[in-house]
Amino acid sequence: MAEYICVLNKDSIIIKPAKKTPILLRMIVLLFAMVCGVYICSVCLKQISTNSKIKIQDIQVIERPSPDVDHENLQISSVHYPNPETFTRAECVHNPVRYFAILSMQRSGSGWFETLLNSHVNVSSNGEIFSVLDRRINISSITQTLDKVYNLDWFTSASKNECSAAVGFKWMLNQGVMKHHKEIADYFNHRGVSAIFLFRRNLLRRMVSVLANSYDRHAKLLNGTHKSHVHSTEEAETLAKYKPMINSTLLISDLKEAEITATKALEYFNNTRHIVLYYEDLIKNPTKLKDVQAFLGLPVMDLTSCQVKIHKGSLSDHVMNWEDINKTLNGTAYESFLQADY
Numbered sequence: 099m100a101e102y103i104c105v106l107n108k109d110s111i112i113i114k115p116a117k118k119t120p121i122l123l124r125m126i127v128l129l130f131a132m133v134c135g136v137y138i139c140s141v142c143l144k145q146i147s148t149n150s151k152i153k154i155q156d157i158q159v160i161e162r163p164s165p166d167v168d169h170e171n172l173q174i175s176s177v178h179y180p181n182p183e184t185f186t187r188a189e190c191v192h193n194p195v196r197y198f199a200i201l202s203m204q205r206s207g208s209g210w211f212e213t214l215l216n217s218h219v220n221v222s223s224n225g226e227i228f229s230v231l232d233r234r235i236n237i238s239s240i241t242q243t244l245d246k247v248y249n250l251d252w253f254t255s256a257s258k259n260e261c262s263a264a265v266g267f268k269w270m271l272n273q274g275v276m277k278h279h280k281e282i283a284d285y286f287n288h289r290g291v292s293a294i295f296l297f298r299r300n301l302l303r304r305m306v307s308v309l310a311n312s313y314d315r316h317a318k319l320l321n322g323t324h325k326s327h328v329h330s331t332e333e334a335e336t337l338a339k340y341k342p343m344i345n346s347t348l349l350i351s352d353l354k355e356a357e358i359t360a361t362k363a364l365e366y367f368n369n370t371r372h373i374v375l376y377y378e379d380l381i382k383n384p385t386k387l388k389d390v391q392a393f394l395g396l397p398v399m400d401l402t403s404c405q406v407k408i409h410k411g412s413l414s415d416h417v418m419n420w421e422d423i424n425k426t427l428n429g430t431a432y433e434s435f436l437q438a439d440y
């Protein structure tokens with residue numbers, strides 16, 4: 099009995115002080131909860147920001163806040179709702195459209211890359227529209243052409259018309275891009291056009307492709323027609339039979355020049371929303387194509403192309419004066435071009 103009372107007493111002793119200071123305890127609990135809350139929030143925020151940083155670096159997208167904001171503080175976004183003059187966007191009128199331009203150099207895989215993009219049901223990449231001199235003769239004809247493309251009023255076999263979610267074309271750097279870079283970058287920033295840079299790391303392989311393609315322009319190895327891209331291994335083999343001779347005196351300066359052009363282009367469009375891709379990476383790493391689709395805000399699909407690579411295997415099999423070239427590049431910054439297999 100005594101024990102039981104004692105316990106009861108103890109209980110009451112324990113409970114009573116608790117009842118005496120409920121406000122103090124509640125305050126302590128509340129304070130603790132607040133501190134915890136603030137701490138958890140700050141940790142979460144940190145994680146979110148590092149996550150997004152990593153993602154952005156991974157896909158090599160450089161987005162700057164400045165071009166998105168106009169001088170009058172208007173938001174220029176990369177998402178558009180064009181209103182074509184030649185047709186109505188029908189059921190897709192409420193789908194946003196992105197504007198892009200593939201900026202590249204001849205024989206860097208841009209033809210292949212463009213067929214991949216165009217295999218997407220929502221992409222219209224309209225080819226090398228500035229290969230026609232008239233369209234790039236001055237900046238006003240360039241802007242007129244661009245306006246028409248981005249208003250969806252430019253028609254090619256690639257046009258998906260009403261349900262395009264990304265519209266663009268491919269543009270070689272020597273087709274007015276470098277010459278009018280200032281105005282073009284302004285246009286891109288003002289209209290919210292994203293640039294997709296596509297370069298080739300191995301500039302020696304690019305050179306071989308340029309020389310062979312230029313030879314075929316006259317020689318027309320495939321039954322008397324000149325082809326820059328082929329769709330079968332037989333055609334590829336026929337074209338690869340021709341081994342160009344590379345002028346070793348000019349080799350280093352030619353490689354350097356191509357390198358400088360690419361670097362300058364990146365500088366010129368540094369403030370434009372862009373992504374930088376390399377042909378070799380696209381071949382080796384299929385997830386790069388997903389990065390491009392994400393960059394263009396597209397639903398991700400498997401992209402396919404029927405094009406076949408022309409110069410396969412070791413480069414030494416494709417150059418007439420290989421020993422000479424080997425010697426010229428030995429010990430230079432371009433030595434690795436001799437070995438790489440792409």
Ligand SMILES: *[C@@H]1O[C@H](CO)[C@@H](O)[C@H](O)[C@H]1NC(C)=O
Pocket residue numbers: 235236238239
């Ligand atoms: C640009 O070229 C077009 C076509 O040659 C010409 O009609 C136009 O006047 C030129 N514009 C300027 C600003 O030079």
Ligand SMILES: *[C@@H]1O[C@H](CO)[C@@H](O)[C@H](O)[C@H]1NC(C)=O
Pocket residue numbers: 190193219220261262263397
């Ligand atoms: C893509 O195209 C399909 C078929 O034309 C269409 O149904 C769909 O809405 C389009 N998607 C986007 C994001 O525009």
Ligand SMILES: *[C@@H]1O[C@H](CO)[C@@H](O)[C@H](O)[C@H]1NC(C)=O
Pocket residue numbers: 319320321332333336
């Ligand atoms: C050239 O034409 C012939 C007959 O028309 C055809 O059998 C052959 O495959 C063609 N060759 C190439 C390289 O296209």
Ligand SMILES: *[C@@H]1O[C@H](CO)[C@@H](O)[C@H](O)[C@H]1NC(C)=O
Pocket residue numbers: 345346347348
């Ligand atoms: C290489 O180019 C230089 C300069 O244009 C020229 O003088 C030389 O003859 C060329 N060499 C060959 C083998 O074509």
Ligand SMILES: *[C@@H]1O[C@H](CO)[C@@H](O)[C@H](O)[C@H]1NC(C)=O
Pocket residue numbers: 364365368
């Ligand atoms: C782009 O601009 C940033 C900052 O202005 C600079 O750090 C970076 O080197 C530039 N990149 C190129 C390719 O010019």
Ligand SMILES: *[C@@H]1O[C@H](CO)[C@@H](O)[C@H](O)[C@H]1NC(C)=O
Pocket residue numbers: 424425428429
């Ligand atoms: C490459 O350079 C190294 C030294 O720089 C030399 O020993 C070697 O023989 C060279 N190879 C060729 C193919 O010229």
Ligand SMILES: *[C@@H]1O[C@H](CO)[C@@H](O)[C@H](O)[C@H]1NC(C)=O
Pocket residue numbers: 414424425436437
């Ligand atoms: C370049 O020449 C050297 C010496 O003849 C040879 O060992 C090397 O394999 C050559 N490199 C290539 C890529 O052909």
